[in-house]
Amino acid sequence: MIAVFKKVSLPTPQHRFSMPLSLRYLKELGTAGIDWHDLHLIDLTSIVYSLRIDMALQKMEHDRQKRLSERGISEVRSASQADFDAL
Amino acid sequence: MKKLNVSLRIKTRDEIIDGKRVTEFADKNFELDVTLNAQMRWEQKFPAQAEKEELIVYAQRVEKHPLKLESGVISSAALIAKMKVLYCYFNFDFPFSDFLAMFDLSLPEYTKTLIDQIKNAFEIINEAASEKN
Numbered sequence: 501m502i503a504v505f506k507k508v509s510l511p512t513p514q515h516r517f518s519m520p521l522s523l524r525y526l527k528e529l530g531t532a533g534i535d536w537h538d539l540h541l542i543d544l545t546s547i548v549y550s551l552r553i554d555m556a557l558q559k560m561e562h563d564r565q566k567r568l569s570e571r572g573i574s575e576v577r578s579a580s581q582a583d584f585d586a587l
Numbered sequence: 588m589k590k591l592n593v594s595l596r597i598k599t600r601d602e603i604i605d606g607k608r609v610t611e612f613a614d615k616n617f618e619l620d621v622t623l624n625a626q627m628r629w630e631q632k633f634p635a636q637a638e639k640e641e642l643i644v645y646a647q648r649v650e651k652h653p654l655k656l657e658s659g660v661i662s663s664a665a666l667i668a669k670m671k672v673l674y675c676y677f678n679f680d681f682p683f684s685d686f687l688a689m690f691d692l693s694l695p696e697y698t699k700t701l702i703d704q705i706k707n708a709f710e711i712i713n714e715a716a717s718e719k720n
Contacts, residue, residue, distance in 0.1 A: 521641050522627045538588045540621045542643055542716035 528552070591619040591715055593673075593708040596700050597689040612697060619676045619708075621715055629675045632683060646672045650709055654702045661698055669705050676712060 519527075525548050529536045532551050536544055568576065593616070600611035629642040636645065649672060652665040667687070674686050692698050 520627075520630045521637070522623055522630055525623060525626070536623055538622065540588070540716040541623060541625050542621075542713070544623055545641070545643055 588622075588715075591621060591711055592616045593619060593704070593711055595673075595690075595704050595708070596697065598691045601691070610691065610694070612691075617677050619712065619715075620678045621676060621712055624678065625675050628678075632675065633671065642672070642675055646709070646712070654705075661692070661695075661702070663692065666692065666698075666702070666705075669709070673705065673708055676708075 594614045596612050599613045602609050626642045630637040649668040
């Protein structure tokens with residue numbers, strides 16, 4: 501049995517040393533230029549999550565623009581009556 | 588931010604005199620620090636738990652735990668969990684065990700008062716935030 505186990509090569513889990521949450525918060529608030537010193541922890545958490553949502557929305561918009569430009573589309577606008585008439 | 592204080596009844600005397608236990612208690616004001624420092628203390632004092640969840644998430648979770656079980660018995664686990672949260676909101680330089688030693692959970696009448704004070708402390712912490720969930 502031991503011999504069988506020895507043959508099995510399982511990936512050794514690597515311990516990840518992640519940055520403490522408080523330092524991550526400090527980093528994110530510092531980048532956004534927000535003074536955290538007098539903020540309530542609950543408010544501060546709320547701000548950090550809002551910042552993350554804003555950043556995610558910006559990234560999604562950036563990715564959308566990138567995909568459009570890759571397809572050669574420079575602008576997307578709503579079709580007008582004239583556009584339909586021209587079809 | 589204005590200063591936040593909570594009052595907790597602590598043990599001021601615990602002696603055996605002529606074979607009898609003599610205890611005295613007094614209300615003491617403690618200043619709350621509800622800033623990011625509380626989260627830092629959480630990470631420093633309880634690293635294993637801090638790795639799993641942040642202080643406010645832990646506080647919200649344990650706040651729902653009833654301190655008194657259906658049988659009427661006081662849940663020490665729930666009480667200690669809430670004490671952990673409060674300990675992080677105070678700026679103490681002594682360990683958590685010393686903080687717990689300030690209280691005496693063996694006396695039902697005293698514990699009842701302490702439970703009300705802890706409930707009040709949680710309300711003060713939550714009320715101080717602009718964000719209400």
